[in-house]
Amino acid sequence: MNEAQEAVRLREQGTDEARLRLIELTERNPGNAVVAYQTAWAHDSAGLEAEAAPFYERALTGEGLSTKDRHGVFVGLGSTYRVLGRYDEALETLRRGLDEFPDDAALKTFLAMALYNVGEAREAAGTLLKVLAATSADAGVQRYRRAVEYYADHLDDVE
Numbered sequence: 001m002n003e004a005q006e007a008v009r010l011r012e013q014g015t016d017e018a019r020l021r022l023i024e025l026t027e028r029n030p031g032n033a034v035v036a037y038q039t040a041w042a043h044d045s046a047g048l049e050a051e052a053a054p055f056y057e058r059a060l061t062g063e064g065l066s067t068k069d070r071h072g073v074f075v076g077l078g079s080t081y082r083v084l085g086r087y088d089e090a091l092e093t094l095r096r097g098l099d100e101f102p103d104d105a106a107l108k109t110f111l112a113m114a115l116y117n118v119g120e121a122r123e124a125a126g127t128l129l130k131v132l133a134a135t136s137a138d139a140g141v142q143r144y145r146r147a148v149e150y151y152a153d154h155l156d157d158v159e
């Protein structure tokens with residue numbers, strides 16, 4: 001097992017040692033997007049969102065991310081920006097992620113939270129309703145799916 005794999009294993013166990021090892025690896029490998037992503041994740045998991053953001057940013061500009069990890073960076077960075085109150089950056093990041101992963105329910109869900117934070121409650125609720133209609137296994141939701149999808153875009157319509 002190499003250093004990066006060992007650090008990831010430790011991160012998965014939630015140890016602070018992993019975070020420290022990953023910082024060292026990132027310093028030695030500044031262009032390695034995978035290590036930057038793992039370092040961001042370790043900080044994020046420890047509740048250190050402000051420290052996580054630059055590593056997420058580095059991961060997006062580095063090389064070597066799998067499609068799955070690139071998706072994870074968009075979710076992680078968008079969510080981190082939102083938690084930090086950096087709402088415009090959250091919206092931009094999540095929308096950029098949706099450009100690459102247009103049907104992704106997680107990105108849409110975090111986008112809805114950021115939309116709510118900037119006072120776009122109608123768009124946030126509509127986004128969540130669409131996610132619910134598309135992903136719910138609940139028989140009742142599926143029975144009324146077409147109506148839910150319609151009303152997601154017409155929440156303020158009254159007769």
